[in-house]
Structures are given as structure tokens and as C-alpha cells.
Amino acid sequence: MVEISGVGVGSGVAHGPVALMAAPLEAPADAPSERTPDEEKAAVSAAVSAVAAELNARGERAGGAAQDVLEAQAMMAEDPTLAEAVDAKIDGGSTGEYAVHTAFAEFAAQLVELGGYLGERAADLADVAQRVIAHLRGVAAPGVPEPGHPFVLVARDLAPADTALLDLDQVLAVVTTDGGPTSHTAILAREKGIVAVVGTGELELADGQEVLVDAANDLVVAGPTDDQLAEADKRAAARAAAANAPITPGALADGTLVPLLANLGSPDGAAEAVELGAEGVGLFRTEFLFLSADEAPSVESQTESYRQLLEAFAGKKVVVRALDAGADKPLSFLTDADEENPALGRRGIRALQHRENVLRDQLTALAAADAATDADLWVMAPMVATVDETEYFTALAEELGLKTAGVMVEVPSSALLADDILRVADFASIGTNDLVQYTMAADRLLGSVAHLQSPWHPAALRLIRMVAEGGANNDKPVGVCGEAAADPLLAVVLVGLGVKTLSMSPSALADVRAELKRYTLADAERIAAAAIAAGNADGAKRAARAAA
Incomplete structure (x- = not known):
């Protein structure tokens, strides 16, 4: 049994087998393009438009704060400054994939250097780049795994597009190595009532490994004991009962x-x-x-x-x-x-x-x-x-x-x-x-x-x-x-x-x-x-x- 500290989101507790987030797409090679610059630009433009439309559509389905986040991400995808940077690289002989990969990465690095809110948006921009490149390749973008059973999702961080549409019947809890209490993962997890612990630092967890995610105590427990699991189930049941209880005005035990x-x-x-x-x-x-x-x-x-x-x-x-x-x-x-x-x-x-x-x-x-x-x-x-x-x-x-x-x-x-x-x-x-x-x-x-x-x-x-x-x-x-x-x-x-x-x-x-x-x-x-x-x-x- 190993306890790992992080920042809990909410007060929930859950346990189940780990499912690791898929690795990012392999970076495109810096090879000469076999198409004309205009053809490459047209392909990138179509891919960016498709990704922006998908993000906006996901936002409409999700609603609430998720919609705001996803619409902001769609705006990032179509930022004119990024488009100019991509076009310049294509004019220099790059493929559309490589131009997107490098231009977005350079822009993300600038955001990280600025820090604060803009620094946090670097991960959102990286997700957009992955989606655009996946569209150019005609493959599915990396996303939430589907192991076929309920699971605890473990990732470096989650893109807003993934967090907003998590299947709550399958995702028991979320653990991320990066992020803080006000990252998009934390904000959206709190809004959706997902049990989550963020900012754990590097983890050594394997697919299928049993973990307990205890947001109330800011802990992830790898290999929990039977007693810990029983206590977690008891707490989860009490929390569910409270959520389903008749709604009354907020008050203390003495009626205050x-x-x-x-x-x-x-x-x-x-x-x-x-x-x-x-x-x-x-x-x-x-x-x-x-x-x-x-x-x-x-x-x-x-x-x-x-x-x-x-x-x-x-x-x-x-x-x-x-x-x-x-x-x-x-x-x-x-x-x-x-x-x-x-x-x-x-x-x-x-x-x-x-x-x-x-x-x-x-x-x-x-x-x-x-x-x-x-x-x-x-x-x-x-x-x-x-x-x-x-x-x-x-x-x-x-x-x-x-x-x-x-x-x-x-x-x-x-x-x-x-x-x-x-x-x-x-x-x-x-x-x-x-x-x-x-x-x-x-x-x-x-x-x-x-x-x-x-x-x-x-x-x-x-x-x-x-x-x-x-x-x-x-x-x-x-x-x-x-x-x-x-x-x-x-x-x-x-x-x-x-x-x-x-x-x-x-x-x-x-x-x-x-x-x-x-x-x-x-x-x-x-x-x-x-x-x-x-x-x-x-x-x-x-x-x-x-x-x-």
C-alpha cells in the first residue's frame, strides 16, 4: 500500500482499476512537403475549422462552465496569429503537420513563460494541436481510454474537451499528475461532481492496478487494504444518501x-x-x-x-x-x-x-x-x-x-x-x-x-x-x-x-x-x-x- 499526496477536488472517495490516458500522437517528422504550399494551407485550414467546430459542438452538449472552456479553446484553434505562423512555416517548405506541431509548440512555450492563467492555457493549446494533426492524418485524436468497465482515469492532465464529456457511468475518479486547484481539470471536475485528486507529481501506476482516490483527504492510495476499501464504500454510501436526501435550507445542527x-x-x-x-x-x-x-x-x-x-x-x-x-x-x-x-x-x-x-x-x-x-x-x-x-x-x-x-x-x-x-x-x-x-x-x-x-x-x-x-x-x-x-x-x-x-x-x-x-x-x-x-x-x- 502506497499513499500519494495531491490536491483533492471536493470531498468524494472512489476506488477501482487504473486506466492510463493514451500517449500523445508521435511528433511529425521535419521532412519536405510533397504538396504545394497552397494545398498544405488548405488542408490545415480545413482541419482547424473541423476541430473548432467539434469543440464548439462538445461545448453545446456539455453546457455550463465546460461550454465556456471549450468555446475558448475553439477560439484558440482559430487564432489569426497562429494561422500566420503556420502559413509562414509552410511557405518555408514544411508539411502542414510539422508546421502545426512547431507553431503551436512555440506559442505554447510563450504562454508557459507568461505564467498564470495564460500559462495554464498551454495544455489547452497542445490539445488543439494534437486534434488538428490527428485530423490531418485521418486518425482519431488521443483521448480518454475505453477499457469496457468502470475505471479510475490517470493522466498527466486532461484537456477541457475530454473532461467536459467524461462518461460518469464509467469514470469512477480522475487523477492527474499536473494541474492545481484552479486548473481546468479541477474546475470542471468540481462542476460535474467527479471525485478527483490533481497535482500528484509523477506516478508509477499500471493499467488495471487497484487505487483508492480520496479527495477529502488529498490522497491516492495504490494497493489499498480491505479495511480502507470498506471504509471508502461506507463514506461513498453516506455521501450518496446525503445527496438524495430531501433538500432543506442550509443550517447547523442547532438550527442556525x-x-x-x-x-x-x-x-x-x-x-x-x-x-x-x-x-x-x-x-x-x-x-x-x-x-x-x-x-x-x-x-x-x-x-x-x-x-x-x-x-x-x-x-x-x-x-x-x-x-x-x-x-x-x-x-x-x-x-x-x-x-x-x-x-x-x-x-x-x-x-x-x-x-x-x-x-x-x-x-x-x-x-x-x-x-x-x-x-x-x-x-x-x-x-x-x-x-x-x-x-x-x-x-x-x-x-x-x-x-x-x-x-x-x-x-x-x-x-x-x-x-x-x-x-x-x-x-x-x-x-x-x-x-x-x-x-x-x-x-x-x-x-x-x-x-x-x-x-x-x-x-x-x-x-x-x-x-x-x-x-x-x-x-x-x-x-x-x-x-x-x-x-x-x-x-x-x-x-x-x-x-x-x-x-x-x-x-x-x-x-x-x-x-x-x-x-x-x-x-x-x-x-x-x-x-x-x-x-x-x-x-x-x-x-x-x-x-x-
Whole structure:
């Protein structure tokens, strides 16, 4: 029996035989082309178009966050800069296959060098290249194996196109050697409720070998004992029973209510979130309306999208985040193209204040949708760092007819100023992904500093407690809408620190609801105290488990 550590996604557990991901296609040889450059270019163009169409079609079938990821990958396939690079290599005498292989690899290397979100996209680009080359060869692209029985999929990493359409009747769990808690594999696994452990480092596992994947404990166990398997089956059965239990409002064992809300990226996910028991929306990301546009969408088109969302949650709270652009989400009509360090530049509320017309149009559309529906609309500004920014946003929201305006707490300064900020704002919602990133000075998408990206780190927990205290002092609600809320035990800790609402991927609602019911508020406060007193993230998690 060998235990291998990684980063667990969710709290599930599963076991079964390993099926290794197929090896990539053999690299094309650097041989002279036997066709004319125009013939090679035409073949590549057709292959790229076919691959883009397939990715878009897979996205439509998958829906949700998977659709966003796959559509972005299709756009990468048809990037004009890549097309120019491929054509130049073909003009130099390369075959279409070799031109695609080298041009895509060079572009991927540039992304890796840039790091962060763009560095993570290098794997997506490599997958596109494999699919284009496979199309040129007339063979199937490498993908998920089909051993004919349920299996644990083990891979270096998974392409979004593969993760989005995994057959959940066959794939018991996923293990990847690469990736971190915010890689596309982790994001899509969390959304689909797949048991997964990512970022294990190199593995020595063989096809058919029995493994246990324990996401709750961040472990992969090769050659598990009978006792371990029995315990895993017991836990899996309890988790399934909790998921199938009648849906009740989120609450602790003593009846303390903890509303459980959904994080959504488009109105399409609203019906599923309601079905899974979401008591409202704690984070509606509006970027989907803007990211594929050359100019900001009209007030009318925005109003219609917001109306669809609000109608799905009639009578419930819906928290909408104003456009969060900049850093890894640049927009030509809003953000500066030449910033040397955009993650620390004009992003979030800073970009919106710089281009106030975009913010005014968005808030005007939200107010119109609110007037036409019965939901309880709250709006919040992203990346707020100062009291001045809070005053600016809340005043503008009030001017445009919005009754509840708050802020995202994603940088340490807003946590440190929480008492002052919450004298002005109606509420605060903590985005733990960015809060941890900026607190630890560790890019949340960079694998080399993954050990510093945990929301369990006591530095992050103390800032969260500070925000909750600011809310209590001003009688203003504080919630968490980062991925930390989807971790069942960490959700208990957050409540113990004073957080009042939790918002997460809809697939995580059942696990968190069941975990909260195990503890009273006094228990949660005791568990939180144990975690926050630890010296590091692993120690905090161990202390919380021991206290629980």
C-alpha cells in the first residue's frame, strides 16, 4: 500500500482499476512537403475549422462552465496569429503537420513563460494541436481510454474537451499528475461532481492496478487494504444518501441558518442550481456577456440576460458581480493592453471607474431587470481595495436605482479595512481564490507555488475573520463566494469565523449541506479556532479534522 499526496477536488472517495490516458500522437517528422504550399494551407485550414467546430459542438452538449472552456479553446484553434505562423512555416517548405506541431509548440512555450492563467492555457493549446494533426492524418485524436468497465482515469492532465464529456457511468475518479486547484481539470471536475485528486507529481501506476482516490483527504492510495476499501464504500454510501436526501435550507445542527447559494457564470445554469437546492445566487459572473465582444454589449441585451437569471430565482437573493475585467481577462474596450503587470494594475473596479460608461450601462441594465422581476437583487464591485472605491460604487448604484450594493473582498487591504468599508457598503462577499493569491503573493494558477494557494492557510483565515468581525460590528452580512465554500469542512470553519452565507458550484451544495448539519455553532467556532491557530495550511486542515 502506497499513499500519494495531491490536491483533492471536493470531498468524494472512489476506488477501482487504473486506466492510463493514451500517449500523445508521435511528433511529425521535419521532412519536405510533397504538396504545394497552397494545398498544405488548405488542408490545415480545413482541419482547424473541423476541430473548432467539434469543440464548439462538445461545448453545446456539455453546457455550463465546460461550454465556456471549450468555446475558448475553439477560439484558440482559430487564432489569426497562429494561422500566420503556420502559413509562414509552410511557405518555408514544411508539411502542414510539422508546421502545426512547431507553431503551436512555440506559442505554447510563450504562454508557459507568461505564467498564470495564460500559462495554464498551454495544455489547452497542445490539445488543439494534437486534434488538428490527428485530423490531418485521418486518425482519431488521443483521448480518454475505453477499457469496457468502470475505471479510475490517470493522466498527466486532461484537456477541457475530454473532461467536459467524461462518461460518469464509467469514470469512477480522475487523477492527474499536473494541474492545481484552479486548473481546468479541477474546475470542471468540481462542476460535474467527479471525485478527483490533481497535482500528484509523477506516478508509477499500471493499467488495471487497484487505487483508492480520496479527495477529502488529498490522497491516492495504490494497493489499498480491505479495511480502507470498506471504509471508502461506507463514506461513498453516506455521501450518496446525503445527496438524495430531501433538500432543506442550509443550517447547523442547532438550527442556525447558513444559506447555501450558487456560483453561476450564465443564466443557463439557473435551473440546475435550483434543482440542487440553491437558496439563491451568491455570485453571478457577468463576464460571459463581454469576453467575446469587441465592444460593450448594449443596455438592452444585458437587461434581457439579467432578466432571465432573476426570473429563475423569483423571491430569492441574487448577488451579481459587476464586470471583473483585467489581468487574465483583458477587454479591448475596457482594459489597457500594455500593462506590464496587469494582475496588479487596472482591473476590477479600477478599470470600471476608468471607463465609467461601461459600468453605468451595466448597472442601468441590472436596475431595469430588477424592476421587471421579483428576485432580491444585490450588486457588488470586484477587486475593491479602498474605502473611496466603496463609496464610489455604492453611490453610483444608488443613483441608478439599485437598492443593495456591496463589495468583493479579494485583496488584503479590503480585509484590513473591513470595518470602515462595511460602514459604507451594504454587504461584503469574500472571493477566497484571489484573496489567497494576493495574501500569499502566489499566482493561483501557477503550479510551482501551489503549496501556497490553499484557503486553509491561517493568514487567509485571519483575514476572513477580520471581514466577518467588520460585518458584525456594522450589522452587515458577510459571505464567501470563492471555491473555499465548496470544501465541506472548510465551510464549517468559515461559519465558525463568522461568515453568514456560503456560495459555491451547485454540485457541492449537497456535501456542504450535510457537513454543516453535523455541528452546532459552538462546534464550528471551536473547529475554526483550532484551524486558525495552526502555522500553515496543512496544519490548519489537520487541526480542524482533529477538532471535528
